Amino acid sequence: MESEVLVSVRDLKKHFPVTKGALRRKVGAVRAVDGVSFDIVRGQTLGLVGESGSGKSTIGRTLLRLEEPTDGTVVFDGGDLADLSVGGLRKVRPRMQMVFQDPHACLNPRMTVSSIIGEPLVEHLSMSSRERNERVEELLSLVGLNPEHANRYPHEFSGGQRQRIGIARAIALNPDLIVCDEPIAALDVSIQAQVVNLMEELQDLLGLTYLFISHDLGMVRHIADRVAVMYLGRIMELADVDALYENPLHPYTRALQSSAPVPDPAAEATREKIVLVGDIPSPSAPPPGCVFSTRCPEAVDRCRTEVPVWREVAPGHGVACHLVG
Amino acid sequence: MTTSTATPVLRVTDLTTRFNTQDGTVHAVNGVSFDLADGEVLGVVGESGSGKSVTMMSLLRLIPTPPGEIAAGEAIFEGDDLLSMDLGDLREIRGGKVGFIFQDPMTSLNPVVTVGDQIMESLTVHQPARRREMRARALELLQLVGIPSPEDRLRCYPHELSGGMRQRVMIAIALACNPTVLVADEPTTALDVTIQAQILELVKDLRVKLGMAVIWITHDLGVVAGLVDRVLVMYGGQIVEDAPVDEFYAAPRHPYSQGLLASLPSATSRGEKLVNIKGQPPDMRQPPASCSFAPRCPHAFDRCHQENPVLTAVSATRKVSCWLDEVPTIPDTEGAGHGV
Numbered sequence: 168m169e170s171e172v173l174v175s176v177r178d179l180k181k182h183f184p185v186t187k188g189a190l191r192r193k194v195g196a197v198r199a200v201d202g203v204s205f206d207i208v209r210g211q212t213l214g215l216v217g218e219s220g221s222g223k224s225t226i227g228r229t230l231l232r233l234e235e236p237t238d239g240t241v242v243f244d245g246g247d248l249a250d251l252s253v254g255g256l257r258k259v260r261p262r263m264q265m266v267f268q269d270p271h272a273c274l275n276p277r278m279t280v281s282s283i284i285g286e287p288l289v290e291h292l293s294m295s296s297r298e299r300n301e302r303v304e305e306l307l308s309l310v311g312l313n314p315e316h317a318n319r320y321p322h323e324f325s326g327g328q329r330q331r332i333g334i335a336r337a338i339a340l341n342p343d344l345i346v347c348d349e350p351i352a353a354l355d356v357s358i359q360a361q362v363v364n365l366m367e368e369l370q371d372l373l374g375l376t377y378l379f380i381s382h383d384l385g386m387v388r389h390i391a392d393r394v395a396v397m398y399l400g401r402i403m404e405l406a407d408v409d410a411l412y413e414n415p416l417h418p419y420t421r422a423l424q425s426s427a428p429v430p431d432p433a434a435e436a437t438r439e440k441i442v443l444v445g446d447i448p449s450p451s452a453p454p455p456g457c458v459f460s461t462r463c464p465e466a467v468d469r470c471r472t473e474v475p476v477w478r479e480v481a482p483g484h485g486v487a488c489h490l491v492g
Numbered sequence: 493m494t495t496s497t498a499t500p501v502l503r504v505t506d507l508t509t510r511f512n513t514q515d516g517t518v519h520a521v522n523g524v525s526f527d528l529a530d531g532e533v534l535g536v537v538g539e540s541g542s543g544k545s546v547t548m549m550s551l552l553r554l555i556p557t558p559p560g561e562i563a564a565g566e567a568i569f570e571g572d573d574l575l576s577m578d579l580g581d582l583r584e585i586r587g588g589k590v591g592f593i594f595q596d597p598m599t600s601l602n603p604v605v606t607v608g609d610q611i612m613e614s615l616t617v618h619q620p621a622r623r624r625e626m627r628a629r630a631l632e633l634l635q636l637v638g639i640p641s642p643e644d645r646l647r648c649y650p651h652e653l654s655g656g657m658r659q660r661v662m663i664a665i666a667l668a669c670n671p672t673v674l675v676a677d678e679p680t681t682a683l684d685v686t687i688q689a690q691i692l693e694l695v696k697d698l699r700v701k702l703g704m705a706v707i708w709i710t711h712d713l714g715v716v717a718g719l720v721d722r723v724l725v726m727y728g729g730q731i732v733e734d735a736p737v738d739e740f741y742a743a744p745r746h747p748y749s750q751g752l753l754a755s756l757p758s759a760t761s762r763g764e765k766l767v768n769i770k771g772q773p774p775d776m777r778q779p780p781a782s783c784s785f786a787p788r789c790p791h792a793f794d795r796c797h798q799e800n801p802v803l804t805a806v807s808a809t810r811k812v813s814c815w816l817d818e819v820p821t822i823p824d825t826e827g828a829g830h831g832v
Contacts, residue, residue, distance in 0.1 A: 218684035325772050355539035356711060360755035360768035367765075382685065385714075389757035389766065412759065426689035428714030430756055432737050435718035442693050443686045446654040 173209040173343060173376050174230065178202050179239035181222075181229050185451055197451045199225040201400035202239070204477070209343070212370070212377040214391030214408070216384060216423070220447055222400040223380045227346040230378065231263050232256060244343065261291045261340035268349035270329035274321040280307070280332055281317035287339045306335040309372075310365060327358035331365065338369060346378045351386065363390060384427045388412055393483075396420045399458040400450055402477075406484040416486045419459045457489070465490055500527035501672055501705050502551075507565035507575075509543075509550045512558060516777045520546040522729040524565070525803065528673065533699060533706040535720035535737070537713060537752075541773055543729035544709045548675050550575075552586050569673070588618040591666030591704075595678040597658035601650040607634075607661050608646030614668040633664040636701075638694055656687035663694070670702070677709045692719060713756060717741060725749050728774045728784030731803055734811040745812045747789045783815065791816055 180203075182196035200222040207213045215223045228234045230241055232248050241248045243259060251259065267273035274283055281303045288299050304314035310331040321329055330350060337345050347366070351359040363386060369375060381387050387394055388408055395405040396419065404417040415421045425441040443462045448454055454461050460470040467490070475487045509521040521543045528534055536544045549555045551567045551574055567574040569590070574582060586592070594600040602610060611630040615621070621629075627646070634642035637660040650658055659679060666674055676695075680688040696719065699706055708720055716723055716737070723740045725733040725748065733746040744750045754767040771788040783789070786796040795815050803813040 218686060327772070355773070356713070356752060357539065357755050357769040360757075360766035361770075363757075364765050364768060384685075385757045388759065389761050408762070422686060426685040428688075428692070428712065428718050430713040430717050430741065430753065432717045432741050435714075440689065440693070442689050444690075446656055446687065447684070 171209045172206045173244055174207040175242040176206070176230065177204050177240045177242075179204070179226070179229060179241065180237045181225050181234055182237045195451055198400050198453060199450055200229060201453070203400070203402050205395055205402065205405060207344070207376055207378060208392075209376050210370070210374050211392040212379050212390055214387035214394040215378060215380045215397060216382060216387050216394060217397035218382065218447055220399070220450060221397040222450070223397055224348050227265070227348050227378060227380050231265060231346055261287065262342050263344040263346070264337040264340070264342040266330075266333050266337050266345060266347045266350045269353050270326050270333055273333055274329060276321055279318050279320055283321070283332060284335045284339055287336060291340055302339070306339055309338070309369070310335045326354050327361055330354060330362050334365065334369070338373060338375070341373065342375070344376045344378065346380070348380045349382070352381070352383070359386070366390070384424060396423065399447060399453055401458055401487065403459065403488070404486045410481070410484050416480065416484070416491045417488050418463050418465050418490070422464070457487075501530050501569065502528040503568045504551065505566050507547060507550060507567065508563040509546055509555065509560060510563050511560050518776045519779050520729050520776060521550060522780050524729075524731055526724055526731060526734060528705050528707065531703050531705055532722060533708060533720045534722050534724060535716040536707060536709045536724045536726060537711060537716055538726035539711060539773055541776065542726040544726050545677050547726070548677060548707060548709060551675075552590060552592070553582060584618070587614050588669045589672050591669070591671035591674045593659075593662050593666050593674070593676040593679045596682050597655065597662045598650065600662060601658060603650055605649075606646065607648050607650065607653070610661070611665050611668055614665050618669045629668070633668060636667065636698070637661075637664045655683055656690060659683060659691055660694070667698070667702070671704055673705045673707065675707045675709075678711070680715065681710070681712070688715070695719065713753065725752070728780060729776060730780065730784065730813060732785065732813050734803065736809050739810060745806065745810065745817065746814050747791050747816070748785045
C-alpha cells in the first residue's frame with residue numbers, strides 16, 4: 168500500500184469580516200477556521216466532526232477554494248491551490264468535487280436528471296451529445312438508479328435517490344477528491360445506510376478520497392480512516408479512527424463521544440456521561456487560551472491564558488491540550 | 493413502570509387521519525391505537541412521513557382542517573374524548589394538562605415577546621393570578637429548566653438566547669401548568685449533541701421530579717434507548733411494534749424494527765457493508781390494503797401483499813402487526829423475559 172498524500176493543508180485560516188455602518192467599516196472577524204493543518208492520504212477517508220459553528224463546512228469549502236482562504240496553504244496533489252490563476256484553478260476543479268447536505272436544495276428543480284449530471288461533462292469535456300448520454304446512463308446505473316429515469320425531474324425522486332443524483336454528478340468527471348458535507352444528515356436512518364454503502368462501493372471502485380464532514384460520530388467511525396475533531400475553528404484531536412474512539416485524549420473528544428446516545432438501553436443506563444455546561448462561544452470573540460476552556464470540565468488556570476500547542480503524542484495521534492502528554 | 497395494569501392516562505383507539513390534497517387523499521395515520529400509562533415515558537420512532545407527528549397533533553386536534561380530517565377514532569384523556577369534546581374544553585387541556593414541545597424553538601417562540609411574557613401567557617390562560625405571582629412562577633420555571641441568571645432572562649427576547657436555551661424556554665412553557673402529559677416532537681433534533689445531552693438529562697430529571705407522562709417523538713434510536721420505558725415503532729401511518737424498551741432492543745420482532753436497528757453502524761462494522769432496508773418508504777396516497785412494509789420486507793409472503801395485518805399482542809407486554817407473528821409464540825410465561 169502506498170500512502171501518498173493527496174491533500175495537505177497547513178495552518179489554514181478563514182476569517183469572515185464583520186462590518187458596520189454605511190461605509191461597511193470592518194469592526195471584527197468571525198474566525199470560522201483558525202489555523203488548521205491536516206493531510207488526507209489518497210484513497211482514504213478523513214472524517215471531520217464537530218458541532219455546528221465549529222468550522223467544518225468552511226474547511227470543506229475553503230479546500231475547494233469556493234472560499235478564498237485568509238491565510239495558510241492547501242496543496243492538492245503536489246500543487247499549491249493558492250498560486251493558481253483562475254484558468255489554472257479551472258483545470259484542477261474537475262478533480263475535486265462536492266456532495267452537499269440537502270438533496271432538495273442542491274439540484275436545480277427545472278433541470279432534468281440527465282442535464283444535471285451532464286452539466287459538468289458539458290463544462291469540462293468536449294463530448295458529443297450521444298457520448299454524454301451514454302456516460303449519464305452509465306453514471307446512473309453506477310449509483311443504483313434506473314437509467315431510464317434520466318429524463319425525470321428532481322421532484323420525482325425521494326431524498327435518498329436525490330442524494331444518489333448528487334453523488335453521480337460529483338463522480339461524473341472522475342475526481343480524486345470528494346468533499347462530502349453532511350451527505351446523510353437529511354436522510355432517514357434506513358436510507359442513510361444505503362447511501363453510505365454506495366459511497367464506500369464507489370470509493371473502492373474508483374479509488375476516491377473523501378473528506379467526510381459529519382456530526383454523526385457513529386457513522387464517522389464506520390466510514391473514516393482518520394478523524395479530526397473540531398471545536399471553534401480549531402482541530403482539537405486528530406488520530407486514526409480506532410485510536411480516537413478507543414483512546415480519546417482530548418477532554419472535548421471524550422465529552423462529544425459521551426454525549427452521543429448509544430442505541431442500547433443497557434449501555435445507556437450504565438455508561439458514564441460527561442454533560443458539558445454552557446454553549447459553544449461565538450467564533451467572533453473566541454475565549455483566550457484554549458478555545459474549549461470555558462466548557463472544559465478539567466480546565467486549569469493555564470488553559471484560560473495560554474493557547475495549547477499541537478503535539479503528536481503517539482505516531483499519527485495529535486492533540487491540542489495542556490493536560491495531555 | 494412498563495406494565496399497564498392501572499387505567500392509562502391516555503387511551504387512543506383506532507385513530508385515523510387523512511389529508512385531502514389536490515394530488516389525492518394522503519392516508520397519514522391509519523388506525524393507530526395505544527395506551528399511555530401514568531408517569532410513563534413513551535418513545536415514538538419512525539422515519540419522516542411515518543405519521544408520528546400527525547398522530548400526536550391529531551390528539552389535540554392541532555392539524556389544519558381542511559385539508560386535514562380526523563376520520564375516525566377516539567382519544568380518552570382522564571375520562572373524556574379529546575377528539576369529540578367541545579373546542580372550548582379542549583383549549584383548557586392544550587397547554588394546560590397536556591404540554592407540547594416542538595422541534596424548532598425558533599419558529600415556535602414569538603420573536604417580539606419577551607421570554608417572561610411568553611411563559612406568563614400560558615399561565616394567564618390556564619391559571620390566572622396576580623402578575624407578581626405569575627412572574628414568580630415564571631422565574632421558578634426558568635430555574636427548574638436550568639437557565640442561568642433567570643431574572644435577567646425573563647426580559648430577554650428569543651433571539652438573544654442560544655438554541656439550547658430556547659428549547660429550555662419551550663420546556664418551561666410546556667411545564668407551566670403542571671401537565672400530566674408532555675408531548676415532545678423531535679425536541680432535540682435541531683440541537684448539537686452536547687446540547688442534546690443537556691436537554692436529555694434535564695428531561696430525565698424533570699420526569700422524576702414532576703412525575704408526568706411523556707410522549708417523545710424522535711427518529712434517533714440512540715435517544716430512545718436512554719430515555720424511554722416503552723417504544724412504539726411507526727411505519728406507513730401504522731404502529732408496527734409496541735414493546736418495552738429492553739425487549740425491543742434485545743430482540744426487535746417486526747421485520748421493519750429489525751431492519752432499523754440493524755442498519756445502525758456499530759463499533760465493529762468498519763469495512764463491512766451496513767445492513768440496509770431496500771427500497772423506498774410507501775406512497776401514502778394509497779389506502780393500506782396490504783402490509784405497507786411488504787414491498788421492502790425480506791420475509792414477505794403472499795398474505796402480506798393481500799391483507800393488512802393488525803396490531804396483535806404476541807406476549808404480555810408486546811404487540812406486533814405482522815403476519816409472521818400471526819401464530820404467536822408466547823410460551824415466555826412469567827412476563828419477565830427479555831425476549832430471546
